[in-house]
Amino acid sequence: DSGVTQTPKHLITATGQRVTLRCSPRSGDLSVYWYQQSLDQGLQFLIQYYNGEERAKGNILERFSAQQFPDLHSELNLSSLELGDSALYFCASSYTGVTEAFFGQGTRLTVV
Amino acid sequence: AQKITQTQPGMFVQEKEAVTLDCTYDTSDQSYGLFWYKQPSSGEMIFLIYQGSYDEQNATEGRYSLNFQKARKSANLVISASQLGDSAMYFCAMRETSSGGSYIPTFGRGTSLIVHP
Numbered sequence: 751d752s753g754v755t756q757t758p759k760h761l762i763t764a765t766g767q768r769v770t771l772r773c774s775p776r777s778g779d780l781s782v783y784w785y786q787q788s789l790d791q792g793l794q795f796l797i798q799y800y801n802g803e804e805r806a807k808g809n810i811l812e813r814f815s816a817q818q819f820p821d822l823h824s825e826l827n828l829s830s831l832e833l834g835d836s837a838l839y840f841c842a843s844s845y846t847g848v849t850e851a852f853f854g855q856g857t858r859l860t861v862v
Numbered sequence: 863a864q865k866i867t868q869t870q871p872g873m874f875v876q877e878k879e880a881v882t883l884d885c886t887y888d889t890s891d892q893s894y895g896l897f898w899y900k901q902p903s904s905g906e907m908i909f910l911i912y913q914g915s916y917d918e919q920n921a922t923e924g925r926y927s928l929n930f931q932k933a934r935k936s937a938n939l940v941i942s943a944s945q946l947g948d949s950a951m952y953f954c955a956m957r958e959t960s961s962g963g964s965y966i967p968t969f970g971r972g973t974s975l976i977v978h979p
């Protein structure tokens with residue numbers, strides 16, 4: 751168990767809908783990363799938060815947004831969902847971001 | 863440009879033998895970190911080992927060791943005494959500095975390892 755908790759584990763929704771993925775980082779970790787893993791694109795970095803502030807953005811679509819709350823949990827919001835958004839979404843956390851990041855079990859999103 | 867290259871899409875090894883998974887990287891940073899993660903069929907990403915660019919000794923964690931050759935920009939993972947449970951996807955990753963000064967792990971495409979009994 752990495753100590754990073756992601757909910758829900760599985761999500762099936764229809765095109766055009768909006769969903770929220772939740773992540774609780776390891777106790778004491780200030781940095782949260784979101785990644786998308788699909789078969790054709792591999793593991794793609796979406797966005798990073800550090801102690802409540804956005805620190806870096808990767809290949810995140812405008813339909814996607816995220817935030818980190820004062821208690822350091824984070825949410826990834828995906829809207830106007832398309833079939834191509836079906837993927838495994840990971841949250842990872844790290845104390846400083848310098849050494850290893852620990853991953854949650856992922857949320858498998860299926861858009862139908 | 864691809865920052866992390868894993869050239870072996872699939873590898874096979876006999877149980878109890880050692881196996882090396884290749885990883886090369888590209889960076890102009892002086893300070894960087896290299897990681898290996900394991901992803902079994904259940905999907906979770908499991909951290910295995912970390913090597914900092916200034917670490918003089920190769921990192922080891924149990925049966926895992928990282929063969930770090932800085933001049934060649936390679937960070938190969940060596941798994942000794944393979945076990946059936948080692949069958950999984952293995953990802954090499956590099957911590958690189960974003961434009962905002964933050965550290966972002968960037969991942970290779972992975973190598974699928976199958977351990978035969």
